[in-house]
Every structure is written in structure tokens, then in C-alpha cells.
Amino acid sequence: MFAPPKEIETRVFSSMPDHLRMKNRKSGWSFGKGSDHLHSFIEGPSFDRAGNLYVTDIPYGRVLKITPDKEWSVVTEYDGWPNGLKIHKDGRFFIADHRYGIMQFDPASGKVTPVLDNIRREGLKGTNDLIFASNGDLYFTDQGQTGMQDPSGRVYRLRPDGQVDLLISNVPSPNGLALSPNQQVLYVAATRANQIWRMPLHPDGTTSKVGAYIQLSGGSAGPDGIASDATGGLAVAHCGLGTVWIFNKLGEPLYRLRSCEGLSTTNIAYGGAENKTLFITESDTGSVLMAELPEAGLGMFGQE
Secondary structure (H helix, E strand, O other): OOOOOEEEOOEEEEEOOHHHOOOOOOOHHHOOOOOOOOOOOEEEEEEOOOOOEEEEEHHHOEEEEEOOOOOEEEEEEOOOOEEEEEEOOOOOEEEEEOOOEEEEEOOOOOOEEEEEOEEOOEEOOOEEEEEEOOOOOEEEEEOOOOEOOEOOEEEEEEOOOOOEEEEEEEEOOEEEEEEOOOOOEEEEEEHHHOEEEEEEOOOOOOOOOOEEEEEOOOOOOEEEEEEEEOOOOEEEEEEOOOEEEEEOOOOOEEEEEEOOOOOOEEEEEEEOHHHOEEEEEEOOOOEEEEEEOOOOEOOOHHHO
């Protein structure tokens, strides 16, 4: 259907040091992962204004900091399963925790506290990823164990005043989120459908005519983390294929980034000079990969 996309080389930015890898420790989150003794499973890359990269370690409830000099440290550890992470422009860290819902971490005090653990007395399935709009609205996915056998995953919006809006409730495994440059469209990775869904955002806060924007194939999982670039294009981490795809604003494939490590390319974040370096979490090996791209990524809310 399309010409083969050009290949862009990836290389290892940094790997988790051995002393931070868990040994002979079990986690309930490891269900379905093939082993009860994971050394780690990093996700949720996000940059602060100083250029530090933060990642989550889902099974062991950790948030780790990687300095520009590639020094790793644990900045918090608690009994949750943190997945997606984004930084508010006021400095707070917001976490999509599979176990507890939406959490926040105050780097000054070190405390992790709940923000949203239920909606109208109904528990969440298992939140996965999140993104801020420029007005402070927080969009997040509630994935749980949904998939083609149970296409009931949800996408919510949490407004700064605390109001929660359910935008959609029939996604087979909603995962990563990205906003278009004009913030009139929300993109959602529907992992188990191997698709990226396009959700128009209307002025009244609703969505309609949601459609499959990109159809992928192959891999043992599907599209995971996604990120928009300044031209309206989309970067898609294809977990289980060891690939990141770069699409233009029409959804046409331009580039393929092949992992130089494992196949679990789970999530991505733009950073580096002119925001043209893409950083990729490869969760099987506990590594962060990097690749130089021709177009800059959109800046994060926490960097404003």
C-alpha cells in the first residue's frame, strides 16, 4: 500500500545499572509476562526542564531518574504499579498507576498521593498512560486486561477543577495518547487491535466519529506509547516488533526505527537538541534507546 519507509538507526542511550535491577523478587504485575522474576519493566519516559529523563519501573513501584550524564537513581518507590508518567508545569509528577489509578508525586517531599482512584464509586480497570493538554486537562487511558475479547477500555479527561469526562468506552486495550498540534484531535493507541484511533475533540468537550487512523500489523503486542511532532506527524512505539514507526500528518509511514536491543519498544519521548532526538524505552533489557529524527517533537506540558 505504501513505499517501504526509510530506516533510521537506533543506539543505546543508557541501560539500567545492575545494582538497580531486582533479583529473585516477585511482582503480581508480572501476570502474562512469562516470568514471575522480572528484573524491571521500564516505561513512561518524560523529561523535566533540566533535561533529566524519568522512567517508571512498573512491577516494583519505582520512578527512576536518568541525568544527562546517564546517572541512574531511584527518586521514589511505593507499592503501586506505575506506568505512564507526565510532569505538570507546576513541577508535580502525574502517574497512571495500573493498581491505584491516577497518582501524583511531589519531588520536593517525596510523597506519592492519590488523585483519582474511582469514578462515581466505580473502580478503574487499570490506568495505563496519560497526557496533558495546554489548558491543564489530563487525558488518560483505563486499559486493565481489555482486548479483542473484551473491548471495553476507556479514555477519560480529568479537568483542573476535578470534573471527569468519559470520552469513549469501547477500546480494545487503550494505551498511549498524543494530541495534534492544534489540540483538536486526540490519538489513542488501541494496542490489541493493532491500530491508532483518531478522536476529534469538539468545543463542548465531547468526541464523535472516532475512526481507525493507522492500521499496523505483526508483533506480539501492538502500538504502545505514541508522540506527536511539530508537523502533525506521529511516532508510534510498536511493542513486540522492536520498532518505532514515524508517520506524517496523513498517517503515511515515513521512517522505521529498529531496536538495537530487544523487541519491547514500549514508549517514547522527544528530547535533546532542538527536541529532535527520540528516546525509546526497551523494557525487556531495561534500556533507553535513542535516534535522531528530521522533525522536532512537540514540547511536553511540564517543559512550558
